[in-house]
Amino acid sequence: xxxxxxxxxxxxxxxxxxxxxxxxxxxxxxxxxxxxxxxxxxxxxxxxxxxxxxxxxxxxxxxxxxxxxxxxxxxxxxxxxxxxxxxxxxxxxxxxxxxxxxxxxxxxxxxxxxxxxxxxxxxxxxxxxxxxx
Amino acid sequence: xxxxxxxxxxxxxxxxxxxxxxxxxxxxxxxxxxxxxxxxxxxxxxxxxxxxxxxxxxxxxxxxxxxxxxxxxxxxxxxxxxxxxxxxxxxxxxxxxxxxxxxxxxxxxxxxxxxxxxxxxxxxxxxxxxxxxxxxxxxxxxxxxxxxxxxxxxxxxxxxxxxxxxxxxxxxxxxxxxxxxxxxxxxxxxxxxxxxxxxxxxxxxxxxxxxxxxxxxxxxxxxxxxxxxxxxxxxxxxxxxxxxxxxxxxxxxxxxxxxxxxxxxxxxxxxxxxxxxxxxxxxxxxxxxxxxxxxxxxxxxxxxxxxxx
Numbered sequence: 001x002x003x004x005x006x007x008x009x010x011x012x013x014x015x016x017x018x019x020x021x022x023x024x025x026x027x028x029x030x031x032x033x034x035x036x037x038x039x040x041x042x043x044x045x046x047x048x049x050x051x052x053x054x055x056x057x058x059x060x061x062x063x064x065x066x067x068x069x070x071x072x073x074x075x076x077x078x079x080x081x082x083x084x085x086x087x088x089x090x091x092x093x094x095x096x097x098x099x100x101x102x103x104x105x106x107x108x109x110x111x112x113x114x115x116x117x118x119x120x121x122x123x124x125x126x127x128x129x130x131x132x133x
Numbered sequence: 134x135x136x137x138x139x140x141x142x143x144x145x146x147x148x149x150x151x152x153x154x155x156x157x158x159x160x161x162x163x164x165x166x167x168x169x170x171x172x173x174x175x176x177x178x179x180x181x182x183x184x185x186x187x188x189x190x191x192x193x194x195x196x197x198x199x200x201x202x203x204x205x206x207x208x209x210x211x212x213x214x215x216x217x218x219x220x221x222x223x224x225x226x227x228x229x230x231x232x233x234x235x236x237x238x239x240x241x242x243x244x245x246x247x248x249x250x251x252x253x254x255x256x257x258x259x260x261x262x263x264x265x266x267x268x269x270x271x272x273x274x275x276x277x278x279x280x281x282x283x284x285x286x287x288x289x290x291x292x293x294x295x296x297x298x299x300x301x302x303x304x305x306x307x308x309x310x311x312x313x314x315x316x317x318x319x320x321x322x323x324x325x326x327x328x329x330x331x332x333x334x335x336x337x338x339x340x341x342x343x344x345x346x347x348x349x350x351x352x353x354x355x356x357x358x359x360x361x362x363x364x365x366x367x368x369x370x371x372x373x374x375x376x377x378x379x380x381x382x383x384x385x386x387x388x389x390x391x392x393x394x395x396x397x398x399x400x401x402x403x404x405x406x407x408x409x410x411x412x413x414x415x416x417x418x419x420x421x422x423x424x425x426x427x428x429x430x431x432x433x434x435x436x437x438x439x440x441x442x
Contacts, residue, residue, distance in 0.1 A: 079386075079388075080388060081388075082386050082387050082388065083352075084345065084348030084349055084351075084352060084383075084387065086386075087348055087383040087384075087386040087387050088341075088344055088345070088348065088383055090383075090386055091379050091382045091383045091386065092379075096382035096383075096385070096386065097386060102385060102386055102387065102388040103388035104351070104352075104355055104356075104357065104387060104388040104389060105355075105388075108357075108388065109388070
């Protein structure tokens with residue numbers, strides 16, 4: 001079965017969505033991700049959606065749910081690389097993901113994640129804020 | 134002098150379709166004759182008619198233009214009548230119609246009034262009627278000619294009016310799009326700081342445009358802070374506020390922060406009394422204050438050059 005890979009990098013999880021999302025794929029990702037977070041004691045999750053250029057209401061909601069669920073499980077979540085068209089669609093759908101971190105690209109997202117985890121993780125080097133170029 | 138012609142004077146069956154086949158009636162013959170042989174006289178009468186119209190601007194260049202243009206139209210008219218009789222829908226009239234459309238289109242763009250534009254063609258009627266009245270060739274022929282000329286010029290008048298309105302509408306349409314584009318510039322203030330000075334009322338169409346422009350610029354400049362300046366927005370009601378918040382939310386989803394600046398005291402009062410919830414959006418009274426916050430967040434400090442030495 002087709003899956004979106006969830007990569008573990010130390011105490012961070014990284015998910016990059018590189019294919020067209022369809023409904024079942026989105027549900028599977030939600031399950032895999034929540035499973036991985038609770039199994040490995042993950043503190044931070046980075047979801048890169050820069051390759052996603054079309055969303056419908058279901059995918060939009062699932063994305064929002066994935067981010068919120070990760071947040072609820074105690075992992076700092078950052079969604080990166082959202083395309084303008086996707087951002088507009090999500091806002092029009094009323095899914096503006098309050099409380100979820102966002103970043104322009106994966107690099108900045110990672111920096112933001114490190115900064116956010118700097119306080120509670122010994123290994124994080126706290127390399128600047130998410131807005132530093 | 135002949136009494137003015139009335140509709141009953143003319144049989145209905147002399148339909149314009151017959152004309153092209155060579156069955157011209159006497160009136161038509163007369164008109165064609167006048168157009169072909171009294172060109173100079175017609176032109177003079179027409180030009181002086183146009184010059185005496187109210188609102189005409191007299192100047193040498195203007196006059197030369199007028200004579201050239203009028204002569205061109207008269208020539209085309211003569212060709213058209215010869216080819217197609219007085220049926221203005223015929224193919225022979227295409228060139229004349231094009232000339233008239235160009236003329237009235239140009240006048241519309243130059244800001245002439247509709248009546249000034251209509252005067253051009255209607256003063257040709259005066260000139261034609263005057264010359265026709267002086268013609269020999271029997272009362273019937275003259276009367277027929279007068280009637281035909283009336284009909285023809287009225288039809289041509291409609292052509293000018295149609296193209297006048299069309300050009301005007303085109304002007305309005307292009308101004309509308311220009312306004313939309315002009316009113317939403319995205320300015321780069323600093324590395325990673327964009328400003329969007331909003332001028333005029335925010336409706337949903339403009340919000341959409343603003344949002345698209347802003348988000349595209351955020352990607353292009355890799356900006357992390359966008360300043361929405363609403364100094365030029367005259368009123369903020371719940372709808373405008375909602376549009377602003379949508380823009381802010383979309384910006385945030387892209388991974389950039391939004392600061393709303395240029396909130397005048399009156400607008401602040403309106404926002405509060407309307408109960409609009411701006412939530413976590415940073416708001417500042419002026420663009421300067423917003424820029425300061427933006428620079429601070431980026432880790433820049435601004436200080437005078439001499440105090441650092």
